[in-house]
Amino acid sequence: MKRKIAALILGTSFVLAACGGGGGSDSKTATESANGPEVFKQNCSSCHGGDLKGGYGPSLEKVGAEHxxxxxxxxxxxxxxxxxxxxLGGDKAAEEAVAKWLSEKK
Incomplete structure (x- = not known):
């Protein structure tokens, strides 16, 4: 039982750390330019892969065909x-830039 709890805590910590946790200094630098691919690289690629093929998170190679x-x-x-x-810490310009860029992936 203790191992399961430890694994849950470790897994949750990994997700928050790997996915950026919503606004560290790297996130601010990336979102100021609102460049979709760059914001994705700095905030999302650790889970979705730099090549969009997935990893911890799902593949986004054809996400634009679905959404x-x-x-x-x-x-x-x-x-x-x-x-x-x-x-992305609620940065609307960054959210829009990443969403627009990903919507083109079909």
Whole structure:
């Protein structure tokens, strides 16, 4: 039982650390430019892979075929599954830039 609790705590810590936790100094630098690919690289690639093929998080190679930019932005804002909400610290320009860029992946 103790091992399961320890694994849960460790796993949760990993998700928060790997996915940026919603706004460290790297996040601020990336979001100031609102460059979709750069913001993704600095905040999302640790879970979704630099090549969009997935890892801890799902593949996003063809996410634009499933979701439009507005839907993707809502996922970024609200989280989904193991992805925490406000992964970009509520920076609307960064959210829009990443959502637009990802919506083109079909």
């Amino acid at each position: 439009n930019a507005e839907e993707i932005q809502k996922i970024i804002e609200n989280g989904k599954g193991n992805m925490p909400p406000n992964i």
